Amino acid sequence: MIRLDRVTKRFKFKGEMRYIAKDVSFTVPRGNSIGLLGRNGAGKSTLLRLIAGTIKPTSGRIIRLSNVSFPLGFQGSFNGTLTGEQNVRFVARIYGHDTEELIDYVQDFAELGKSYYMPVKSYSSGMKARLAFGVSMGIDFDYYLVDEITAVGDSNFKRKCKRVFEEKLQSSDIIMVSHSNGSLKEYCTTGIVLEDGSLTYFNDIDDAIRMHNDNMARR
């Protein structure tokens, strides 16, 4: 379970206060996969990072009674000078996971070939996405936070993602940022729409998509 308790997140943007969330409270029970919708710059990725705990709310608190993954974006959270394999080693260590097992899993999953042993800064964004995806899927989390990552990668990789996602959804939930209605409907049951600092929760992902489309049509 993840609970947001009177969470406000704002930051100064060109001298003007911008709100991502304004005094928001809600509880996400286990067993729901959530889609995050909103226009560009609405703060979807920021919300995901808040939920992960890599950034802190301006006020209020976020209570996690589950094991939440790091935000999984195509930018990746990799050290550029380390090789893919060394980065995987690092993640295995900090999460207390068996190092060799995770290295083998990611090697098999990401199919990077020789590039696995090259510095990550030489990777294309598709390769980084594959590495990031492999790393997080190799570790068991209750919640996987996914930021647009399924948009990257070729069709083979997308098929692979789908298979592993479906497997993971048996016991884990996904919180996903996506502009693709197809992926949202495929993986998410509920949805959150972000618009002008207000956050609306929908029990049905279809309602969330409808609301988002209305918002987009309005402006």
Add this chain to the structure above:
Amino acid sequence: MHSESLRQSLKRQFAITFALIVREMTTRYGNKFGGYMWAVLDPVLYIMIMTTVFSAIARVPPLGRSFALFFATGYLAFYMYRSTSDQVSAAVEANKALLNYPVVRPYDTIIGRVVLQAATLFVVNIVLFGGLYLSVPFERIDLAPIFLASTIAITLGAGVGAANIVWFHLSSTYQQIWGIINRPAFIVSGVFFLPDSIPHPFREWLMWNPLVHVIGLFRTGFYPTYRASYVDMPYVLGLSVFSIVFGLFLVWLYDAQLREPK
């Protein structure tokens, strides 16, 4: 987060520190683990070159018979402070990408760098003074003041560096000014001279500089007859404890800002 027992959180802290140290050692000099030997060789060679150059210019040391020993002891004590402070002040910035893992907190990067730096400096000391002993044998070594002075230098450096993580994050102007003001710091820290020879009132002013005390204390370990009566232990110990507590407090206070871009 789940509530963890003390044992579990210590185990996790150890794992994260270890992971960060391995990543530092791998990336600081190229992408090879063995490249880290340069972290030892770099200061050793630098101090050796500086020592040779200054020995050629000034033949009579203020203390003992070897200018090389006089200069090396002073510079190394200074270097222990300076390198720790520089390393720690860049700890968060250098590990920014890794803060994307929620289990890695800004102060983990500090712990990682301080531990690695202390270990590195230990080896630097052994290699440098081992080499020096072969060329200019010194009468004796008293390990207690050497060890104490090293600990104070590293603690002070870690504290100043930790506070600078926050100040540098808040103001890049301050970062520039800090760099300029601190460049000549080793001139007024007593690397070349003894504070005993400085006239009043400059001597009293010099005594505010904690590094003067650290260097003086460090030298008493190599010069059995040197008393360094000016070393004010309560002052320098108090200041180093204050700096580390204050520095870590600042990092804790600004934890949220440090996770976000400048």
